[in-house]
Amino acid sequence: MIRAACFLMLLPVTADAACRQALALGLDVSGSVDAAEYRLQLEGLATALNSDRVQQVLFAQPDAPIRISVYEWSGPENQTIILPWTTIVTTDDLDRATDTLLAHQRGTAAPTTAIGSAMLAGFALLRDQTDCWKRTLDLSGDGPANTGPRPQDIGPAQQPPGVIVNGLVIGSGNQSGDDQRIADIKELSAYYRSYVIRGADAFVESALGFEDYAAAMERKLLKELQSLALGQADITR
Known part of the structure; x- marks a missing residue:
């Protein structure tokens, strides 16, 4: 468990090099996520980062690389950094990042789901990444907030200017059939669209x-990273 002050102390100093995008990813490790599902998140993120299509985007502009940080979250005071800010310039950088993800062991997590607190933790990570052209927070979750500040109550004054918040919602594996799972994922997606995501x-x-x-x-990575790479390419033509 990392309280807010301790969380901020773990944020590394940013480099002076040009930065295309700072991407902070928050993974839900609340009580509804069992051990197998937890590993599927870490392994799934590593697999996605290592995919050929994502690597093509990551390495598209080596003079303006992407920075990635990953943390896990659950209750209001439960946020743990898994991967500190890491600049992805080479395949070795990516290998070290994914090896860190795969080697991480789940820490103590609260049974509750504090999305608002997870947002504030992500904003703390992104606040000092001002040399990046774009700053993005991604929150993965399998349920609505049930403790801590509500995401809809996190106002503009608490959000660094220009930060975009995207969501990845995960359907529960404990439902009785695909129809119910699809209905649940639609409901959770609507919740995230209404209260969590923000920005252009x-x-x-x-x-x-x-x-x-x-x-x-x-x-998700292809959508949010590729849009910037293409947009920046258009600007520099």
């Missing part, structure tokens, strides 16, 4: 269950 072109990606997390994460 913010979006919600969905995974039917944790077994679909890697594919959903790849789709």
Whole structure:
């Protein structure tokens, strides 16, 4: 468990090099996420980052690389950094990042789901990444907030200017059938669209269950990273 002050102390100093995008990813480790589902998140993120299509985007502009940080979250005071800010310039950088993800062991987590607190933790990570052309927070979750500040009560004054918040919602694997799972994921997606995501072109990606997390994460990374790469290419032509 990392309280807010301690969390801020763990944020590394940013480099002076040009930065295309700072991407902070928050993974839900609340009580509804069991050990197998937890591993599917970490392994799914590593798999998505290592996919050929995502690597093509990551390495598209080596003079302006992407920075990635990953943390896990659950209750109001439960946020743990898994991967400190890491600049992805080479395949070795990516290998070290994904090895860190795969080697991480789940820490103590609260049974509750504090999305508002998870947002504030992500904003703390992104606040000092001002040399990046774009700053993005991604929150993965399998349920609505049930403790801490509500995401809809996190106002503009608490959000660094220009930060975009996207969501990846995960359907529960404990439902009785696909129809119910689809209905649940639609309801959770609507909740995230209404209260969590914010900023220009913010979006919600969905995974039917944790077994679909890697594919959903790849789709999401391609959408949010590729849009910037193409847009910047248009500007510099």
